Amino acid sequence: MKFSAWQQSYANKRSSSFRASSGPLDSSSDGSIKSASAIFWLVLHCLCCLISLVLGFRFSRLVFFLLFSSPAANIYTAPFRSASDLAQTLTLYSTPAATNLELPAANRTAGITASPNSRVVVGRHGIRIRPWPHPNPVEVMQAHRIIERVQKEQRLQFGVKHPRTVIVVTPTYVRTFQALHLTGVMHSLMNVPYDLVWIVVEAGGATNETASIIAKSGLQTFHVGFRQRMPILWAERHRLEARMRLHALRIVREKKLDGIVMFADDSNMHSMELFDEIQNVKWVGALSVGILAHSSQTDEESSASVIQKEDEENRAVPVQGPACNSSNQLVGWHTFNSLPYVGKSATYIGDREIVLPRKLEWAGFVLNSQLLWKDAEDRPEWVKDLDTLDHADEDVETPLSLLKDVSLVEPLGSCGRQIMLWWLRVEARADSKFPPGWIIDPPLEITVPSKRTPWPDAPPELPSNERAVTNVQEHTVKHSSKPRTSRSKHSSRSKRKHDTKIVEPQLPVRHSEN
Amino acid sequence: MRTWVWVFSVLVVYGFVLRISADQNARTERISGSAGDVLEDNPVGRLKVYVYELPSKYNKKLLQKDPRCLNHMFAAEIYMHRFLLSSPVRTLNPEEADWFYTPIYTTCDLTPTGLPLPFKSPRMMRSAVQLISSSWPYWNRTEGADHFFVVPHDFGACFHYQEEKAIERGILPLLQRATLVQTFGQRNHVCLNEGSITIPPYAPPQKMQAHLIPQETPRSIFVYFRGLFYDVNNDPEGGYYARGARAAVWENFKDNPLFDISTDHPTTYYEDMQRAIFCLCPLGWAPWSPRLVEAVVFGCIPVIIADDIVLPFADAIPWEEIGVFVEEKDVPNLDTILTSIPPEVILRKQRLLANPSMKRAMLFPQPAQAGDAFHQILNGLARKLPHDKSIYMKKHGQKVLNWTAGPVGDLKPW
Numbered sequence: 001m002k003f004s005a006w007q008q009s010y011a012n013k014r015s016s017s018f019r020a021s022s023g024p025l026d027s028s029s030d031g032s033i034k035s036a037s038a039i040f041w042l043v044l045h046c047l048c049c050l051i052s053l054v055l056g057f058r059f060s061r062l063v064f065f066l067l068f069s070s071p072a073a074n075i076y077t078a079p080f081r082s083a084s085d086l087a088q089t090l091t092l093y094s095t096p097a098a099t100n101l102e103l104p105a106a107n108r109t110a111g112i113t114a115s116p117n118s119r120v121v122v123g124r125h126g127i128r129i130r131p132w133p134h135p136n137p138v139e140v141m142q143a144h145r146i147i148e149r150v151q152k153e154q155r156l157q158f159g160v161k162h163p164r165t166v167i168v169v170t171p172t173y174v175r176t177f178q179a180l181h182l183t184g185v186m187h188s189l190m191n192v193p194y195d196l197v198w199i200v201v202e203a204g205g206a207t208n209e210t211a212s213i214i215a216k217s218g219l220q221t222f223h224v225g226f227r228q229r230m231p232i233l234w235a236e237r238h239r240l241e242a243r244m245r246l247h248a249l250r251i252v253r254e255k256k257l258d259g260i261v262m263f264a265d266d267s268n269m270h271s272m273e274l275f276d277e278i279q280n281v282k283w284v285g286a287l288s289v290g291i292l293a294h295s296s297q298t299d300e301e302s303s304a305s306v307i308q309k310e311d312e313e314n315r316a317v318p319v320q321g322p323a324c325n326s327s328n329q330l331v332g333w334h335t336f337n338s339l340p341y342v343g344k345s346a347t348y349i350g351d352r353e354i355v356l357p358r359k360l361e362w363a364g365f366v367l368n369s370q371l372l373w374k375d376a377e378d379r380p381e382w383v384k385d386l387d388t389l390d391h392a393d394e395d396v397e398t399p400l401s402l403l404k405d406v407s408l409v410e411p412l413g414s415c416g417r418q419i420m421l422w423w424l425r426v427e428a429r430a431d432s433k434f435p436p437g438w439i440i441d442p443p444l445e446i447t448v449p450s451k452r453t454p455w456p457d458a459p460p461e462l463p464s465n466e467r468a469v470t471n472v473q474e475h476t477v478k479h480s481s482k483p484r485t486s487r488s489k490h491s492s493r494s495k496r497k498h499d500t501k502i503v504e505p506q507l508p509v510r511h512s513e514n
Numbered sequence: 515m516r517t518w519v520w521v522f523s524v525l526v527v528y529g530f531v532l533r534i535s536a537d538q539n540a541r542t543e544r545i546s547g548s549a550g551d552v553l554e555d556n557p558v559g560r561l562k563v564y565v566y567e568l569p570s571k572y573n574k575k576l577l578q579k580d581p582r583c584l585n586h587m588f589a590a591e592i593y594m595h596r597f598l599l600s601s602p603v604r605t606l607n608p609e610e611a612d613w614f615y616t617p618i619y620t621t622c623d624l625t626p627t628g629l630p631l632p633f634k635s636p637r638m639m640r641s642a643v644q645l646i647s648s649s650w651p652y653w654n655r656t657e658g659a660d661h662f663f664v665v666p667h668d669f670g671a672c673f674h675y676q677e678e679k680a681i682e683r684g685i686l687p688l689l690q691r692a693t694l695v696q697t698f699g700q701r702n703h704v705c706l707n708e709g710s711i712t713i714p715p716y717a718p719p720q721k722m723q724a725h726l727i728p729q730e731t732p733r734s735i736f737v738y739f740r741g742l743f744y745d746v747n748n749d750p751e752g753g754y755y756a757r758g759a760r761a762a763v764w765e766n767f768k769d770n771p772l773f774d775i776s777t778d779h780p781t782t783y784y785e786d787m788q789r790a791i792f793c794l795c796p797l798g799w800a801p802w803s804p805r806l807v808e809a810v811v812f813g814c815i816p817v818i819i820a821d822d823i824v825l826p827f828a829d830a831i832p833w834e835e836i837g838v839f840v841e842e843k844d845v846p847n848l849d850t851i852l853t854s855i856p857p858e859v860i861l862r863k864q865r866l867l868a869n870p871s872m873k874r875a876m877l878f879p880q881p882a883q884a885g886d887a888f889h890q891i892l893n894g895l896a897r898k899l900p901h902d903k904s905i906y907m908k909k910h911g912q913k914v915l916n917w918t919a920g921p922v923g924d925l926k927p928w
Contacts (some may be wrong), residue, residue, distance in 0.1 A: 005913060118702035120821045122677050124751075125758040132848035135770040141852040143736050143772050149857040150791055150864070151732040157541050159728035 047451060060402040075466045144187045155193060165195040167252060167369055172245040172266045173203040173230040176428035178367060179213060179438050180278055181266040189264070192275045194314030196220065197259065199251055201244040203230040209437055220250060232430050238358055239339045241265075242396050245362060246389060253372045253386055261369050267424050274420035277412050278366045284379060285412045288321030289364040289431040290422040319419060320357065321364055322411035330411050335359045350429030358397060361423055365399045366412070382408055517856045542869040543862065547830040554657075554885055557892035558602045560898055564611035565598050566646050568618060572638065576622040577626055586803050587715040588621040590697070591664040593878050595619075597888045599856040613693075614661040615896055616651055618642045621667045636920065637928040639663075643697050659905035660691040662895060666715065668800040670696035672705040675799065680705055687919040691905070693898065695891055697802050699824025709712055711894040714826040717807040725784035731848045734919060737771040737852065738790035738814065739763070742798070743775075759819050759827075760796050761846040766887075770849060784820060787812040791860070792838070793853055796820065807876045810836075812912065813867050815860065816914045817852070819845060827875060827890050828898070836866045 087482060168189060170180060189196055198221040202210050214221050216387055226244050228355035231237055247265060252261060260278050278285060323332040338345070338356050346353040371383050382405035389396055400406050428434075435441075545553055573595065577583055584592060595617040598604055605611050617758040620635040655662065665671045671689050672680035682703045685694070698705055699712035706712075720861070743764035746753040751759050767773040775794070780786065785795055793809040797820035806825070809816040814839040818825070825833045833839075840851055866872065874885040882888045918925065 118700075118822065120700065120703075120757075122681065125842075126844050127753055127761040128843065129757040129762065133766040133769075133846070135772065139849050139853040140772060143849075146853065146855075146857055146860060147734060147736060147791065151734070152861065153861055153864075154730060154732055158728075188545065211522045512819045 006466075019158070032387070039347050042130050068381050086453070091129040093109065096269045096370045118236075144261070152193075160276065163194045163279055165197060165257070166192060166275060166278070167197045167199065167257055167259045167261045168264045168268050169199050169201070169245055169248040170260060170264050171201045171203065171226075171241045171248075172393040174207055174209050175230075175431045176434045177426065178210070178266070182213050184269070186214065186272045188218055188272075189219060191272060194275060195259075197222070197257060197425045198236060199224065201248050203228060203244060204238060204490070209482075212437065224248070224251060230349075234346055234349065234351075234355060234425075242362065246386075246396060249386060251371050252369050253374060256373055257284050257369050259369050261367040261372070263365065265361075265363055266424060268363055269422045269424065271420045273418070277418070277420060280412060281368060282368050283368050283371060283383070283410070284365045284399070284408070285410045286322040286330075286333075286422065287364045287366065288319050288334075290317045290319055291357055292424040293341075293423050294358060317419075317422075318415075318422075320360055320428055321419075322409065322416040324411055325377040328411070328415045330407060330409055333360060334416070346374055348430070349427045350432070355427075357423055357425075360398045360400070362398060363421060363423055365409075369398060371402070380408075516560065522700065524788070528880075530812070536566075540715055541574055541865065543865040545831065545836075545866060545869055545872055547832045551899075552830045552893060553875050553890070555889075555893050555896075556884070557889055557896050560896040561603055561892065562605040562610055563598055563601075563603050563610045563613045563892075563895075564605055564608040564652075565595075565615050566650070568616065568642060568645065571620045572642055576619050580622060580624050580625055583619065583622040585622075585847055586628060586630075586716065587714040587717070588666040588697075589879055590666045591619055591621060591801075593716065593880065594695075596893070597882050599820045601882070601892075603892060606650060608650065610651075612899055612901070614646075616646060616661065616663055618663070620665060620673070627776050629675075631665065632667055632675060634845075634928065635667070635673045636924040637670075637684075637926055640688060640794065640924060642926040643796075655907060656901075657907060658689065658692040660901055662695055662711075663689060664695045664715040664751075666695075666697045666713070668698060669705045670694060670698040670710070675797070684920065686924075687916050690915060693895070697826075698800060699826075699828070700801055700820075701824055703822075709718040709898065711891060712824050712826045712828060713891060714807045715802060715804045716878050717804045717811075717876075718878055719877045720835075722784060722808065727785050727788050730827050731789060733789055733791050735774045735786065735790035737792045737794060737848075738786060739773075739794035739796075740778060740780070740786075742777055743835060745799075748799075755799065756797050757821075757842055759842045759845055760798070761793065762842075763796060763819070766846045767849065772849065776919045784808070786814065787814050790814045790829060792817050794819065797823070797842075806837075810867060810876050811873050813864060815863050815867065817848075819848075826887075826895065827894065830890060830893065831872070831875065835873070836863055838863075 055254050060250050080222060081406055086256045168184060170182075172178060177258055189198060196219050198214070198217070199220050200210065200221060202223065203226050205227065206223050214223060224247070226247060227350050228240060228243075249261070251257075260281060262278055274287070277287070318335055318336055320336050321334050321339060322330050323334050325331045335360055336357050338360060341354055341356055346351055373379070374385075382403055384404060386402070400409070403409070544551065546703055547553075550725075556671075573592075577592065580902055583589060595615075598615055598617075608614070620637065620638055621630040621632070623631050623634060625631060643653065643658070649712055663671070665673075667673060668675045669677065669680035669683045671694050673685050673686065674680040674683055681704050685707060690707070694707055694710040695705075697715045699710075700706055741760070742755070743760045744752050749755040752758070755761070763775065767775060773788070774790070787808060791814065793805065793814040793816055795803060795805045795809060795816045795818050797803075801820035801823045806816050806818070817840060818837050819840050819842060819843050825831070825837075838852065838855065840848060844851060871885050874883065875887060875890050878887050
C-alpha cells in the first residue's frame, strides 16, 4: 500500500521527524528537546549524515542495531543494501530506524507494538534465511507425489468417466534406428494414465534385442514375431506393415481384448492429449496426423524448389485427416499431396530423398476392439468381419477397408482441427552396422590423445594417428546429419573458451598451444 | 411378512437416495463455520437498514471526479451503497430500522497513480457524522451504536496507510461505538474493534470469470506467487516491508523448482493460478490482499502468511479447514510444511474451495446475487441483532464519545 507520493508526506515527515523521534522518549522522560537523550539522538543523527556524506552512499543506522544486539541463532539478515538512493532518503528516514534502535534495549515500547497484548511488532524485522536455503530432494519427491494425487483426483472428477484400456499396435523390426524410435514410443506409452496393452509385431521373427528394449517399459506387452523379413523398398515396407497390423488385430480378436485399438508406428510422435481424446471414440474414429516429410538432402536448391511447388496452404506441416463442414460432420478427407514430390521421393529404406506417407496413414485411425471380435452382438452392420480381409487380394491400405460405410467414421480432436500426433519416417541405410544392443563390447581398440586438453602437460598432437582414425571411423558410422568430428576433438572443444574454430577432419596446418 | 418387504424396500430406496447425493457431493463439501451453515442464509426479513441521504459531495461528486474508484480494491464501499439502495432490506422509515448506513466514500481521493490518500478522510467522516447527528435524532439516541460504516482502506478506520501512524491515530473516536465493515483484520490490533465485520477486498468478478480455464487442466504448479518481495521505493533496506516475510520467501525458495514465484506481471496470471495447488497470500504493508479472493475463486489453496490475521467472514467461513496458516517465523520451513500435509487433507481443502457458495461469498457481483459478499455482510449484521438495550443513551443529550479527541488536524471542517 505504500507509494512514492512522499512529496506530500515529505513535508509532514520532515517536520515531524524531530517530534516523532522524541515521541517514544516522551513517555519515559517528560521532556522537551533539551533532554539529554534527545540531544544524544540528535548528535547521532548528525553523525550518520556526516558519515554518509563522506562515504558517498547511504549509511544505514542498522549498523548500530547490530552492534547493540546479539542476533538469535537462526536469524540472518540480508546483506546491507547500499542503495542507489542517496542523501535524499536520509532525511526522510527518521522514525522507523530510531524507534528500532530501542528494540534491543527494551523489548517492547508502547509506540511500536500494535497493542499491549499483541505479539506482532511493527518495525524492522530480520529476514529469516535457513542455513541451507535449497530444495530438499525428499520433499521434492513428496511434492510430486502430492501433485500426482491431485491430478489423479482431477481426472476422476473431470476427465473421462469410464476410461477404457488402450490397445497399442506397433510394427517394428531390428535396424539401426529401432532403439531410437521404439524408446520414444515406449516412453510416451509409459506416461499414459490409462490401462495399456502393447502389441509389438516384429518382422523377421521375435528377437531378443527388441524384447530387451520392450522389457524396460513395465507395460503389459505381447511381443509377436512375423515370419517375413522387412523388405528394402518403401512401398513393400508399407504393405508388410499393413499385414503386420492385421496380424495384431487378429490377436486382439483371439484374446478378446477389450478397449480402444490405436496404431502407434515406432517412429511417430504422440502427445498425451491424444490418449485422452481417443477415449471418446464409439466405434471408428479418425484423427489428424501431421506429416513431417523429412529429407536428408543437403542440396539446397532442390529442396527450395520443392518448397516453392508446394501449395500455399501446405507451407506449414501438411496434415492428413478428416475434413468436416461447418456443422462438424465428416464430409471428406485431407490427404497428403504427393504431386510436388513425384520422382523425388525415396524408394528404398535409407534413401536420402523424402519418405512419403500413403494417402491415409493407419496411425490416424482408432477402433473399438469389439468391432474385431468374432461374435460381437453389438457390432454395427456397416462393419465387415475381420476374416473377410484375410482373403482379399488387394492391399489393405487403411482400416477403412473394414467398413462398408465410410461416412460413419467419427472425427476426433475437435473435428480434426487439433493435431495430436505426427508421422515421420527416418531410417538409416539397410546395410548400416551398429553395435548390437547399442552396447560397445569389447571396448574399442584405437585410442587417440586429445588434441586440445585443459591439462597443460599433455603431449602435442600426432598428425599420423589422425589420418588412421578418420579412415577407421568412416566404416563404422554411416549416416549422420552432423558434421564429422573425431571424438577427441569434440570433447575438448567445449572446454576451450577462446578457440572457436571448427576443426576439419583434414589435418590442420597449425595448432594453438595447449 | 408384508411389513418386512416394506421395510426392506424403504431401506433400499433410502440407500439409493443416499448414494445419489453422495455422488454429487464427492466434488464439493459443505461449509460449516462457527456460526453454522450460514453462507446460504437469506438476510431479507431479518433486518432493516435505513440509508441516510447525504449530500452528493460525500459520495457521488467524488465518484464523478474520479471514476477509477469503481475498479480498485476499495470499491466495496461504493457497491455496498448501490446494493443497499435497491435491496429489499432497505426501509424508508427510520423508526423501524435496525441499522443505519451512512453512504460516504472515504477512499475515493486518489493520486495520479491510483492509490488513495487518507489524509482528508477523518475530516470527511467527522463532518458526515456531525451532519447526521444534527439532522436526524438516531445518532444521538445511541451515539452511533446501531450505525455501520464501510471503511475498506488499509487499516480501516485508522485512516492511514502506514501502520505506525495508523496505530498512533487509532480508530476515529467518533466511530468507536459504531460497527465497522472493513477489510483490515488483525487480532489484538488497535484498528480492529470487537464486533467489526471483516470483508474481502473488491475483485472484479467479470474479469475473473473471463479467465476461467477448463476444470480438467491438470494442476501442475505446486506453489504460485506473483508480487513484490522487496519494496525498494519505500523500504530500501528491506526487513520492513511485510515484516521481512516476503523477502524470506524469496531468499529461501528462489531456486526451488516447486515454487513458481517471481515479480513478473504475466498476462496469464489468473490462468496460472488455476493450474497451481497452493497460492501464497503473504502480508504486504497490510495483512490483507485481493490474492485471497483470487485464490478462492480459482480453487487454489491459499497459504496465509500473516500473524494474527482475521480473515473475511471469519465467523461464517472455517478458514483453518480451507487454507493453510503459516507463521512468519516458520517461513524458512515453508516447503517442509506444505509437503507434509497429507494428500487427503489437500483434497478435502480443494473440495471445500470448489463449493460454489464459498466462491460466491467472496465476490461483489453486479447486480447482486444470492449468497454473495453483500448478503454475507447483511448476515453478519443480522447476527448482531437484537441490539442490547444498553446502547441506548439513558439521558437525552448524554454524550459518551469525545468529539474533540484526535489530532488537531482532524478537527478542521471539511
